[in-house]
Structure formats: C-alpha cells, structure tokens
Amino acid sequence: MDCHLDPEELEFWESQKRCGEEIDLKLARDLPDDTPDFILRMMDDFEEEAARFCFSGVHGRVLDAGCGNGNLLIRALKDRRSRKNRDTKALEVVGMDFSANMLGRAAARARSDGRAAFLQGSVTDLPFQDQSFDRVVSSGVLTCLPNTSAAAKALQEFYRVLKPEGTLAVDFFSRTSHYTMIRKHLFREPINPPEYVSPSEFYAELDKAGFAVLECRGFDFKPCQGYLFLSPWRRFIDPGFFQERLSSFLERRVLPGRKKLNLLGYRIYVKCIKK
Numbered sequence: 001m002d003c004h005l006d007p008e009e010l011e012f013w014e015s016q017k018r019c020g021e022e023i024d025l026k027l028a029r030d031l032p033d034d035t036p037d038f039i040l041r042m043m044d045d046f047e048e049e050a051a052r053f054c055f056s057g058v059h060g061r062v063l064d065a066g067c068g069n070g071n072l073l074i075r076a077l078k079d080r081r082s083r084k085n086r087d088t089k090a091l092e093v094v095g096m097d098f099s100a101n102m103l104g105r106a107a108a109r110a111r112s113d114g115r116a117a118f119l120q121g122s123v124t125d126l127p128f129q130d131q132s133f134d135r136v137v138s139s140g141v142l143t144c145l146p147n148t149s150a151a152a153k154a155l156q157e158f159y160r161v162l163k164p165e166g167t168l169a170v171d172f173f174s175r176t177s178h179y180t181m182i183r184k185h186l187f188r189e190p191i192n193p194p195e196y197v198s199p200s201e202f203y204a205e206l207d208k209a210g211f212a213v214l215e216c217r218g219f220d221f222k223p224c225q226g227y228l229f230l231s232p233w234r235r236f237i238d239p240g241f242f243q244e245r246l247s248s249f250l251e252r253r254v255l256p257g258r259k260k261l262n263l264l265g266y267r268i269y270v271k272c273i274k275k
C-alpha cells in the first residue's frame with residue numbers, strides 16, 4: 001500500500017526483522033546481549049508505566065498509531081481492568097504501523113486476543129474514517145518522523161480520526177531536559193525537531209492541531225548518557241546505574257505530588273482532548 005513514506009525510514013524499520021519470533025524485552029529493543037538485568041527491569045517498568053498512562057480508562061475503539069511490536073498495546077490488553085471487558089467486547093484496539101515486520105511481531109504476540117486487529121498505514125495519512133476512535137495512542141513515533149511538517153500532519157490526522165470526546169496520548173523527547181542540554185552544549189550534538197522539541201513547542205503544535213493538554217507524565221530524568229548509548233570503554237565509568245535509580249525515585253516518589261516537574265523529564269507523555 002502507498003503510505004507516503006520516506007524510503008530510507010521504511011527500509012530501516014523493515015530491516016528490524018525477526019517477524020514471527022517470540023519477542024522478549026531484549027529483542028524488542030535490540031539491546032546488546034550483555035545488557036544488565038537492572039536496565040531490562042528499568043525498561044520494563046517504564047513501558048508498564050507508559051502503557052498505564054496512555055491506555056488508562058480506555059473503552060470503545062482505540063488506535064495505537066505506530067504500534068511497533070505492540071509493546072504498549074499488549075500490556076494494555078493484559079491489564080486486569082481491560083480483561084474485565086473481554087466478554088462484553090467493550091474494547092477494540094487497532095494496532096497500526098507502516099512496517100509490515102513490526103506489525104507481524106505485534107500480531108503474533110496478540111494472536112489469542114480477539115480485541116486486537118492490525119493494519120498497515122502511515123501516521124501522516126491514516127487509513128481510517130473521521131471521528132472513528134475514542135482514543136489515539138502514539139508512543140515513540142513522532143520522534144521518528146523525517147521533519148516537523150510530517151509531525152504536524154500526524155497530529156492533524158490524530159485529531160481527524162478522534163471522536164469529539166476522544167483522547168490523545170502522545171509523547172516527545174524534550175529538548176530542554178538536562179540530558180539534551182548537556183549533549184547540545186557540551187558535546188555539540190544536533191538536538192533538532194522533530195526528534196527533540198521543547199515542551200512549549202510541543203504544546204504549541206498540539207494547540208495548532210486543535211488539542212488542549214489535560215496532563216503530562218515525564219520519564220527519564222537522567223543528567224547524562226546512560227548505559228544504553230555508551231561505547232565499550234565508557235561503560236567503565238557508566239553512571240547509568242545511579243541515574244536510573246535517581247529517575248525511578250523521582251518518578252515514583254516526587255512527581256506525583258509536584259506535577260509541573262514532569263516537564264523536566266527527557267521523555268514526556270501528554271494526554272489531550274479536542275478543544
């Protein structure tokens with residue numbers, strides 16, 4: 001199908017093979033084989049929390065736009081509260097991605113669950129009717145798009161397919177987090193949209209697309225690079241172990257009481273409604 005894709009991008013995502021294999025956390029993220037358990041646990045916790053934020057209170061028809069291998073979607077389906085809905089068929093989740101490989105992996109993981117369906121398509125040109133979803137979730141996708149106009153188009157498309165009372169849950173990587181600031185100013189790395197945007201830029205884009213922000217949830221309060229991105233020699237001075245624990249502590253103990261601090265995180269999920 002014609003998904004209006006950037007060919008290089010599509011090639012990259014299609015190359016993430018292993019379609020049909022049993023997916024574990026390492027495979028899902030393409031982590032090195034020697035990834036320490038604490039990193040795997042930390043990522044597991046993050047995905048659990050992100051899925052809870054994005055899918056909390058879902059009912060009716062839900063679109064996971066750019067569902068990848070189904071990381072969040074599968075967690076949401078397994079959630080006890082949604083399990084209660086299994087009999088009444090109150091929940092229907094559509095996983096969409098432009099990569100057939102990713103979709104194959106997601107479909108293999110959800111095969112026994114009749115509430116899930118999968119379809120290939122692009123977030124910039126959604127293959128769905130206007131106002132046909134109660135919730136749209138899009139996690140880790142806008143940051144993968146080739147330019148800002150594609151990200152703006154995706155937000156417009158999310159608006160179009162949402163019902164009037166529908167909710168959008170979407171995320172971005174903050175350009176103003178400690179981590180990105182250090183990379184930008186100390187290591188002179190390019191920290192540009194659409195991969196990295198400031199909270200105010202992201203909120204302005206949401207506003208332009210017709211959304212009002214309800215709440216946000218920040219993750220990953222690391223001040224510097226962690227284990228995942230380190231070259232072998234830097235592993236010996238890896239501060240990841242400590243900063244991941246600092247992040248977890250902030251996320252669990254401090255942020256629930258001080259919601260504005262969420263905007264200081266590196267990765268920020270936002271929940272919005274149509275204005």
Ligand SMILES: C[S@@+](CC[C@H](N)C(=O)[O-])C[C@H]1O[C@@H](n2cnc3c(N)ncnc32)[C@H](O)[C@@H]1O
Binds near residue numbers: 069
């Ligand atoms: C980082 S993964 C995130 C997957 C999943 N949402 C999650 O949170 O684990 C990004 C996904 O976005 C998909 N993607 C990137 N650009 C897309 C586009 N224009 N339309 C649909 N999917 C896209 C990729 O194929 C990939 O599966």
